[in-house]
Amino acid sequence: MLEGVESGIPATADNEKIYGGVATAERPGGTQPKLCIRHVSKSFKSVNGSAYVLEDINLEIREGEFVCIVGPSGCGKTTLLNIVAGLEKADSGEVWSNGHKVNGAGTDRVVIFQEAALFPWLNVVKNVEFGLKLKGINAKQRRETAIQYLKMVHLSKFQKAHIHELSGGMKQRVAIARALAMNPEMLLMDEPFSALDAQTRWILHFELQNIWLKTKKTIMFVTHNIREAVCLADRIVMLSTTPGRVKKEFQIELPRPRDDNDINVAEYSTKIMKELKSEITKVMQCEMDADSCVECDIKCTSVIPEKIDMGGGI
Amino acid sequence: MRNVAKRVVFFLMLIGVWELVYLCGIWPEYVLPSPVSVGKTLVGGFQNRTLLIGIGISMKRIAIGYGISIGIGIFLGIVIARFRILEDTLGALISGLQTLPTICWLPLALLWFGLNDRAIIFLVIMGAVLSIAIATDSGVKNVPSLYIRAAKTMGAKGWRLYLEVIIPAALPHIIIGMKQGWSFAWRSLMAGELLIVCLGLGHLMMIGRELNDMSQVIAVMIVIIIIGIVVDRLFFVKVEKRIRERWGLTKS
Numbered sequence: 048m049l050e051g052v053e054s055g056i057p058a059t060a061d062n063e064k065i066y067g068g069v070a071t072a073e074r075p076g077g078t079q080p081k082l083c084i085r086h087v088s089k090s091f092k093s094v095n096g097s098a099y100v101l102e103d104i105n106l107e108i109r110e111g112e113f114v115c116i117v118g119p120s121g122c123g124k125t126t127l128l129n130i131v132a133g134l135e136k137a138d139s140g141e142v143w144s145n146g147h148k149v150n151g152a153g154t155d156r157v158v159i160f161q162e163a164a165l166f167p168w169l170n171v172v173k174n175v176e177f178g179l180k181l182k183g184i185n186a187k188q189r190r191e192t193a194i195q196y197l198k199m200v201h202l203s204k205f206q207k208a209h210i211h212e213l214s215g216g217m218k219q220r221v222a223i224a225r226a227l228a229m230n231p232e233m234l235l236m237d238e239p240f241s242a243l244d245a246q247t248r249w250i251l252h253f254e255l256q257n258i259w260l261k262t263k264k265t266i267m268f269v270t271h272n273i274r275e276a277v278c279l280a281d282r283i284v285m286l287s288t289t290p291g292r293v294k295k296e297f298q299i300e301l302p303r304p305r306d307d308n309d310i311n312v313a314e315y316s317t318k319i320m321k322e323l324k325s326e327i328t329k330v331m332q333c334e335m336d337a338d339s340c341v342e343c344d345i346k347c348t349s350v351i352p353e354k355i356d357m358g359g360g361i
Numbered sequence: 362m363r364n365v366a367k368r369v370v371f372f373l374m375l376i377g378v379w380e381l382v383y384l385c386g387i388w389p390e391y392v393l394p395s396p397v398s399v400g401k402t403l404v405g406g407f408q409n410r411t412l413l414i415g416i417g418i419s420m421k422r423i424a425i426g427y428g429i430s431i432g433i434g435i436f437l438g439i440v441i442a443r444f445r446i447l448e449d450t451l452g453a454l455i456s457g458l459q460t461l462p463t464i465c466w467l468p469l470a471l472l473w474f475g476l477n478d479r480a481i482i483f484l485v486i487m488g489a490v491l492s493i494a495i496a497t498d499s500g501v502k503n504v505p506s507l508y509i510r511a512a513k514t515m516g517a518k519g520w521r522l523y524l525e526v527i528i529p530a531a532l533p534h535i536i537i538g539m540k541q542g543w544s545f546a547w548r549s550l551m552a553g554e555l556l557i558v559c560l561g562l563g564h565l566m567m568i569g570r571e572l573n574d575m576s577q578v579i580a581v582m583i584v585i586i587i588i589g590i591v592v593d594r595l596f597f598v599k600v601e602k603r604i605r606e607r608w609g610l611t612k613s
Contacts, residue, residue, distance in 0.1 A: 134510050154516040164511035167608045168529040178515035181525070211609025229515060 426485025438497020496538020
């Protein structure tokens with residue numbers, strides 16, 4: 048029943064294991080991947096013809112795996128997530144979720160957006176109940192489920208609060224509870240923490256890891272923040288820009304829960320950042336004048352302190 | 362409490378000025394009645410129940426007409442926002458009709474429905490439905506797409522998407538349209554009742570005119586103003602306050 052879903056990552060992607068030793072092929076053979084992206088391409092029409100955002104993306108995510116998609120801005124990582132969510136249509140290629148071809152949005156793949164997207168006309172607990180209500184679950188049972196997941200994100204005492212009374216981090220936790228309450232096959236997270244301050248993000252990294260360890264949900268997490276990706280992911284998929292392709296994959300094998308500020312996390316971030324640098328330069332050249340590049344800018348700034356000669360004339 | 366006091370003082374002052382102008386004797390009693398005689402007419406009107414019956418009949422008409430307007434208006438607003446073809450056609454017609462005073466429908470209403478309640482209710486609907494439809498249309502168009510996307514990933518589609526997400530999200534706009542529609546409904550009701558003789562507050566006003574009894578005319582005007590204030594306080598102000606609180610639009 049599953050033609051076109053073969054296992055194995057296509058040879059186009061250059062795979063690298065960042066932590067030597069353990070073999071990449073540890074994936075349990077025979078289990079079909081939870082998510083399967085096959086030859087997905089998508090272009091947007093720009094003024095001068097069509098520009099490719101995504102070109103021939105192939106990706107598989109195993110059950111219970113935490114995958115981060117990173118890449119420079121404009122590489123189409125959010126577009127890819129939207130295609131997986133069924134909120135956008137790919138020009139070609141297909142997405143299989145849990146053995147079913149994705150054809151529109153579905154409750155098996157719940158999205159957590161950058162802004163929490165909570166409904167202001169409902170209070171916290173009713174927001175969490177929203178999807179359950181649509182599923183036709185009775186009032187008592189859905190209240191129980193909602194409270195259970197609000198407890199998981201440590202917000203059960205705010206159940207009656209209005210949405211605007213919550214801080215940014217609390218809103219995202221409610222959004223996570225709302226998504227988990229649906230008991231989806233996988234969570235799709237689209238830069239969910241990028242609008243938060245550093246401390247809140249740090250806390251939420253811990254919280255999300257704990258939730259993931261507890262629930263063992265499959266998570267596809269889009270971010271531009273390499274440190275965040277290293278902190279959270281089992282595997283990081285790096286996209287290149289114009290056109291967006293899978294450039295490289297990295298396995299992250301560090302004990303959990305990981306800390307953003309952990310020395311190992313920092314080390315891997317630097318390593319991955321090096322890979323990403325050429326892509327970022329490409330974006331910069333596109334956005335700025337052709338003669339500017341990241342290297343030049345960095346050189347310039349490093350020269351400045353000598354020129355200033357602070358207090359030299361005294 | 363202080364707000365109430367302010368209001369009482371304001372209205373007492375207004376009545377005082379009115380009494381002073383009356384006492385100056387510039388205009389005769391049948392042109393400008395004194396507040397006292399208007400008060401007497403009001404009390405008398407309630408005692409012999411003519412005012413009560415008038416209020417009852419007018420309220421019934423406006424309740425039916427306005428209720429129907431809300432239903433049709435919200436439905437029209439949604440379909441206009443949803444279907445491009447309707448926006449280009451029906452949407453244009455509605456904004457055109459909005460500039461047409463409701464009373465212009467009177468000759469047609471008389472011909473279609475006759476001299477009866479239905480003609481008046483028709484006028485009320487024509488008065489209120491357009492503002493509600495226009496407000497709903499703009500409300501629905503202004504619903505952040507983020508809400509719709511989020512709802513879709515949680516399995517909302519079709520009419521449930523409208524019922525659970527789009528209409529609640531558009532409610533702040535819809536309420537503004539309903540409020541405007543309410544005042545248009547009253548205007549249409551009075552226009553209809555003044556011209557179609559079949560009881561109601563407008564009819565009482567007309568009797569006052571015919572008997573040269575300006576205190577009755579002013580008494581009815583006062584009743585209409587009071588009903589307006591009461592409905593505004595009891596319904597619209599409360600609903601708006603609740604929406605502002607929920608959406609976090611007030612600083613308190």
